[in-house]
Amino acid sequence: MELVVARIGRAHGIKGEVSVEVRTDEPELRLAPGAVLMTEPASAGPLTIEAGRVHSGRLLLRFAGVKDRNAAEALRNTLLIAEVDPSELPEEDDEYYDHQLLDLDVVLADGTEVGRITEISHLPSQDLFIVERADGSEVMIPFVEEIVTEIDLENQRAVIDPPPGLIDDRAEIASARDAEASAPEAEASSARDTTEGED
Known part of the structure; x- marks a missing residue:
């Protein structure tokens, strides 16, 4: 089974590094040096990760054969895809593919x-x-x-267990609209009652 694990972002520096938007809970496994990944579009790959590091909170990767900024920039927006055994489960109980x-x-x-x-x-x-x-x-x-x-x-x-408004926002808007619509009627009714009381 194919699993999208990252999307390539901007080139970083002049030596072929790229920033990536991680789309897996297991980057240390899926995006480790030596990993061979398919790509979308397919013409951009397969890509072999040569090195990786974290810089200013972002993961930077360098791929085999990608040696300069131009080559790295050409990969921008490419999806990185790993082949995963459908029966394979994440290591943590509360994680899911x-x-x-x-x-x-x-x-x-x-x-x-x-x-x-x-x-x-x-x-x-x-x-x-x-x-x-x-x-x-x-x-x-x-x-x-x-x-x-x-x-x-x-x-x-x-x-x-959604908080109020998360899935019933349209109902709340409708009820608010109804409340606004009934308010002038209530005011008019109150005004009539006051006038009638004065007689």
């Missing part, structure tokens, strides 16, 4: 269906589940333990 999470049903603790995970977005601060709802709309669920309370691979579902 993307392919394990895609297509899981997302439900609330009481069993209410929210939708299905169609994509996982790896941001610098946290990962996000992109969840498609029954009506075709999408909602983003931060993959943090305070919100995603359980990953049940056996039953193919992710249980969430």
